[in-house]
Amino acid sequence: MSLPTLVSGAAMTALTLWGMIGCAGVVQGIEVDLSSTQSIKDGAATLAYDMMSFYKGNQSGGIIGVLPGPPPNPPDGYYWWESGAMWGAMIDYWHYTGDESYNDVVSTGIQAQVGENLDLMPRNWSQSMGNDDQGFWGLTAMSAAETNFTNPPSGSPGWLALAQAVFNSQSRRTDGECGGGLRWQVFPYLIGYDYKNSIANGCFFNIAARLARYTDNSTYYDHAVQTWDWITSVGFIDKDYNVFDGGHIGHNCTDINRVQFSYNIAIWLLGAANMYNYTNGSSIWEDRVNLLLNSTFNTFFPNDIAYEVACEPKLTCSIDMFSFKSYVMRWLAATSMVAPFTRDRIMPKLRKSAQAAAAQCTGGATGRTCGLSWSSGVYDGTVGVGQQMAAMSALFVNILPLQEVPPPLTNNTGGTSVGNPDAGARSVTDLRMLLPPSEQDKAGAAVITAVWVAASVVLFGWMSVGES
Numbered sequence: 001m002s003l004p005t006l007v008s009g010a011a012m013t014a015l016t017l018w019g020m021i022g023c024a025g026v027v028q029g030i031e032v033d034l035s036s037t038q039s040i041k042d043g044a045a046t047l048a049y050d051m052m053s054f055y056k057g058n059q060s061g062g063i064i065g066v067l068p069g070p071p072p073n074p075p076d077g078y079y080w081w082e083s084g085a086m087w088g089a090m091i092d093y094w095h096y097t098g099d100e101s102y103n104d105v106v107s108t109g110i111q112a113q114v115g116e117n118l119d120l121m122p123r124n125w126s127q128s129m130g131n132d133d134q135g136f137w138g139l140t141a142m143s144a145a146e147t148n149f150t151n152p153p154s155g156s157p158g159w160l161a162l163a164q165a166v167f168n169s170q171s172r173r174t175d176g177e178c179g180g181g182l183r184w185q186v187f188p189y190l191i192g193y194d195y196k197n198s199i200a201n202g203c204f205f206n207i208a209a210r211l212a213r214y215t216d217n218s219t220y221y222d223h224a225v226q227t228w229d230w231i232t233s234v235g236f237i238d239k240d241y242n243v244f245d246g247g248h249i250g251h252n253c254t255d256i257n258r259v260q261f262s263y264n265i266a267i268w269l270l271g272a273a274n275m276y277n278y279t280n281g282s283s284i285w286e287d288r289v290n291l292l293l294n295s296t297f298n299t300f301f302p303n304d305i306a307y308e309v310a311c312e313p314k315l316t317c318s319i320d321m322f323s324f325k326s327y328v329m330r331w332l333a334a335t336s337m338v339a340p341f342t343r344d345r346i347m348p349k350l351r352k353s354a355q356a357a358a359a360q361c362t363g364g365a366t367g368r369t370c371g372l373s374w375s376s377g378v379y380d381g382t383v384g385v386g387q388q389m390a391a392m393s394a395l396f397v398n399i400l401p402l403q404e405v406p407p408p409l410t411n412n413t414g415g416t417s418v419g420n421p422d423a424g425a426r427s428v429t430d431l432r433m434l435l436p437p438s439e440q441d442k443a444g445a446a447v448i449t450a451v452w453v454a455a456s457v458v459l460f461g462w463m464s465v466g467e468s
Contacts, residue, residue, distance in 0.1 A: 029379075030358040030368055032395060034351055037402045041097045043358060044396040046368065048093055051086070051388035052102060057109060065109035067385060070128065071319065078385060080125045081133035082323060084113070088140035089389050092330050095147045096396040096405055103150060110140060111152055118157050119165040119427040121186075129186045131170055135203025138166030142210050145417035146408035158418030160214065163207055165424030170204050171223060172427075178253035180230040184246065196253055197246025198236045201227055202267035209274035213338070214410045215419065221278060224271065228288075231268075241288075241295040243268055259310050262300045263324040268292060270331040273339035289339050297349065300328065304352040305375040306394070312372055315380060322372055323386030326393040329353065333397035337407040350397050357394040 032043035056062035067086065069077025090106045093099065115122040120137040121129060143149075144159035151158055157165070174182055182200045185192040205227040212220035231237050234253050236244050243265040247253035269292040276285035300307055306325045311317035332350060336343040356374040363369035363379040370391040371380035399405060409415035 029361040030370075030391070030395070032354070032358050034354060034398050035402070037399055040395055040399050040402070041099070044093060044097055044392050045099060045101075047361070047370065047388055047392035047395065048090070048099070048102065050366070050368065051385055051392060052090075052105075054385045054388075055086075055105075055109075057112075058105060063112075065112035076319070076384070078319060079133070080113075080128070081130070081136045082320065082385065083109070084120075084133075084137035084140050085323060085327070086385060086389060088136070088143050089326055089330065089393055091140065091143050091147060091149050093392065093396055094149070096399045107150055107152070110137070110144070111156060113137065114157065114162065117165075117424070117426040118162070119169050119424045120162055121169070121427060126187065128190070130184055130190075130192070131173065131182045131186055131200035132184065132197075132203050134166055134186070135170070135200060135207065138163050138207050139203060141166070142207055142214075143408075145214060145415060146210070146410075147406075148409060148414065148416055151417060157420065157423065160415075160417035160419035161423045163211060164419055164421060165427065167204070167207050167211055167220065167223075168422070168424035169427035177249045178234055178247070181227070181234065181253075183249075194249045195246055196234075196249065198231065198243050198264045199245075199261075199267065201231055201236075202243075202264060202271065205231070206267050206271035206274075209271040209278065210408070213274045213278040213408075214415060216410070216412065217421075221275070224275060228272075228275075237268065241265075241291040242299070243292075243295070260299055261310055261321070261324060262296075262306065262308055263327045265292060265296050265300070266328045266331040269296060270335050270338075273335040273342070277338040286339075286341070289335070289342060293335075293342060293345060296328075296332075297345075301349050301353075303375060304349050305356045306349070306353045306390075307375055308372065315372065315382065317372060317382075319384065319386065321386070322382065322384050323389055325353075325357075325372075325374075325390035326386065329390065329393040329397050333400055334408065336400070337405070347401055350394070350400075354394040354398045357391040361391055 030043045030046060033039040054067060056068055057064045057066055066080060066083045067078040068074060070079045071077045087106050087110050090102050094103055113122055114120060120141065121134050141159045141162035145163060149159065170182060173186070174180055178196055181196045182204055183193055184195040184197045184200050187193065205224050208220045208224035208227065212218065212224060235256055236246060242260060245257040245259045245261065245264065247256045269289065272285055272288045272292055276282060276289055279285055299309060306328055308317065308321060308324055311321050329350060332346050336346045353374060356377065357370065359377055360374055360379050361368050361370040363371060363381065364383065369383055370387045371382045372387055373380040
């Protein structure tokens, strides 16, 4: 995953709708009554339609399963990982709303990106492949298994098998540098291969925890515990349960970049909640869930509304960052289902965030384009898949207190996805197993990952390094 070029912070003047948020939960912009299941479904359907209009994979010249991109072709394009994340959001959209309109497109899109080795790591994307990129597609496969999303046709790997393939391939990539953990990038020629971070390891932890719960196999649990122990020992999660971005192998991961992103902590929170569930309410995991939840709310929910603290103040967000709130909304809702003791704390934040998100969706020619700046009450002028996905997610998770939404399934509670414990056996883990990249490939990979480095220096240099 890349964190590409920073965007201008110029905000667009628009009608302030903040005062229109009423005590009854009726919001303007995208008009939604949060006490009405049908109203929420209608609002989410509108935002889903607008988000899917960015997808061109089913049109001539498009790539099935993939959004236009990556940058700079076109400059406002998207990286491969976000396509996988979008399909995960659409699976949840179907699960909460019951709207099957997009299911065939979603299923076809995921299967088109399974890859030659059936491990969600297509060779076409090897020049920019991060463990987190593969991980996000694995998270989507895991969600498909947990919701009984329509199974792939006979002869194709099941959703569970795809999640297992990601787990198996990544479990072989951990190494002894910095005492353990996954590197950010998969291949040595990629800038960022010398960096270990919270999102790559968080994806692995999250998938392992959910596989443990789904399959009732303690091997996955053991890997999740090992990953938790490592991330806390290296200091990427500190004693106050702040989740920092990562550190470089050359510094033994002690040069911790202390920037905080909402999706980093949310992915660890949902993983910990699944560990709590798998252990039948372990007090250790209950404490960890509570502490992660405290940190999430303290850092990312000022005034009880989701806020991307690293980039939202001046709208210096990258294309990637505009999508982070989508994962926070959905993973908080999922946390409340597998760790029900959190629900009374989580739902008020989701409700107020939905009110604010819908109120600022007033932009564009349609008058309903969404931005990032929910708490401002004003459309901020930004446009993209991430903004639409985040607002859509904020709406549909608020169906949870109004009607029964089945919690994530397991093999023992009705899950039907076909697994394969040996999936990913052919996955590429060594650069020597690939054809040597061309000079053009190398240059392209360098551009994609180097932009993240430049962006980090500009955006996060003032908050980056903590000596140990």
